[in-house]
Amino acid sequence: MTFQQGTTAERATQAEATKTVPPVTGTGTNGFAAPLRSREVVEGFHRAPHRSLFKAMGYTDEELRRPLIGVMNSRNEIIPGHVHLDNIARAVCDGIRMAGGTPIQFGVIGVDDGIAMGHRGMRFSLPSRELIADSIETVTEAHQLDGLVLIPNCDKITPGMLMAAARLNLPTVVVSGGPMMAGNVYGRAVNLATVFEGVGAFQAGRITAEELFELEEAACPTCGSCSGMFTANSMNCLTEAIGLGLPGNGTIPAVEAARLRLAKQAGMQVMELVRRGLRARDILTEAAFRNALAVDMALGCSTNTVLHLLAIAHEAGLGDVITLDLIDEVSRCTPQLCKLAPAGPHHIQDLHQAGGIQAVLAELLRGGHIDGSVLTVTGRTVAENLAAAERRILRARAWRSDVIRPIEEPHSPEGGLAVLRGNLAPDGAVVKQGAVDPAMLRHRGPARVFDSEEDAAAAIRQGRIRPGDVVVIRYEGPRGGPGMREMLAITAALAGMGLDREVALITDGRFSGATRGASIGHVSPEAAAGGPIALVEDGDEIEIDIPGRRLELRVPPDELARRRERWQPRPPRETRGYLARYARAVTSANTGAVLMG
Known part of the structure; x- marks a missing residue:
């Protein structure tokens, strides 16, 4: 049917279209501290074509009245840390719906550094970080989403997403897919690095072909990011330390139900951030970066964290203060409290049993190495998060006292980098x-x-x-x-x-x-x-x-x-x-x- 300007039929249609999706904007309106960006896309009679496209996908009028939350699901079938992320994304979407939002999933590419290692393919790994950040910016801005839950896990996907979060400056929560469990060969804990080193040992005649095959079979027993303090887990731990990930983000194993519960909590929490108008750069402050660097040094994280934290700081407008000189300054005064693979015998599952990143933060706070007043995506400060978890942290530390050393007895008086x-x-x-x-x-x-x-x-x-x-x-x-x-x-x-x-x-x-x-x-x-x-x-x-x-x-x-x-x-x-x-x-x-x- 074709409507002509000014006809009774057109006026009726315009009124009905306007009524379908009423305004949800303005300070305090419907409980939101700031106007919702998505109203520009779905509100008013002139957005009837836009709503029609949403309805082609099954969205209802009620869903379009709610905040539209982008759920960046980096699931694929080429990275073991990402093969299970549909389950994580489903839990995130459940959380968003429970808290009154409408989740909208989209995806980006990823490169598995282990599979790309040692040939031309590795040239594409670091450059993929920029593509990831750009693609998230593109989808989010093109559709004017109100908030984001980012679901990374491995290699350059986590830093690429953090760069996008800093650039877009929207209410954002990051929830990773979680670490892989360590493998086991006759009572010896093994991981992907063990296999790479096994190749050298085989070439040198130090192990047999059968022993190398046993390593190959056992080293990566589950989905998740590889089990040591390699780049993926380093960045997921630092996401928690910098305040954009909920407590547990860095260490809850991929195969535990607690990871799904965390994902639901992330979905619910992003709605709280939208209501409060709390955005990514409200959390990504200079003090937050300093906290993350202190945790980096205490854990002995990957050297790649230097590249990525500098890049994230650049996107957050802090490139002139978060520098190599600052990184070394923090290293010189922060003790190394953990020796995780490849530097030592422990894996991420051990760190989790010892209380995880929150336990490391607690020890650093006790020693005066971090700022407890820094805000996090929980809506509370670092110190408030630690106070709420104090009993659990103390019990975990007592159970696995071998993993995180006390501040008075570090592995080294200086940091890992x-x-x-x-x-x-x-x-x-x-x-x-x-x-x-x-x-x-x-x-x-x-x-x-x-x-x-x-x-x-x-x-x-x-x-x-x-x-x-x-x-x-x-x-x-x-x-x-x-x-x-x-x-x-x-x-x-x-x-x-x-x-x-x-x-x-x-x-x-x-x-x-x-x-x-x-x-x-x-x-x-x-x-x-x-x-x-x-x-x-x-x-x-x-x-x-x-x-x-x-x-x-x-x-x-x-x-x-x-x-x-x-x-x-x-x-x-x-x-x-x-x-x-x-x-x-x-x-x-x-x-x-x-x-x-």
């Missing part, structure tokens, strides 16, 4: 010092230089790396890679061969959270930008002093100047597609490898 500088890394480099053998905290040795991960891997397989060497892998930075590949296959091979106590590794690329040993990454400026790492030659002496925070190339300045005159930029590895565009826009690792513009 360190930022190094020197003539080889003027803008900084990062090492997981909590996972370095004490004998390698200070080291001098000859450089063995490789211009790609593949060349270094071949040298290791062929037995060309000797005790005392300093392996230098360059042109693997954000621009030069492009994509700044993780190099777990290389570090694990060295560890499996028993060389992690005798060989150091330096790169402008990065490492998996599963890496251990004297593995120094994020060297900035990178080789592709003409950084000093591009000037290193075979046999040059390199000095590493992790306690002194120094990384030095022992070559006379006049010789380095001559090499600089001869140096020529390498042609780009990628000339088409996303990686080529990424290489042209990405910034240095010391600024979080964010995109310009």
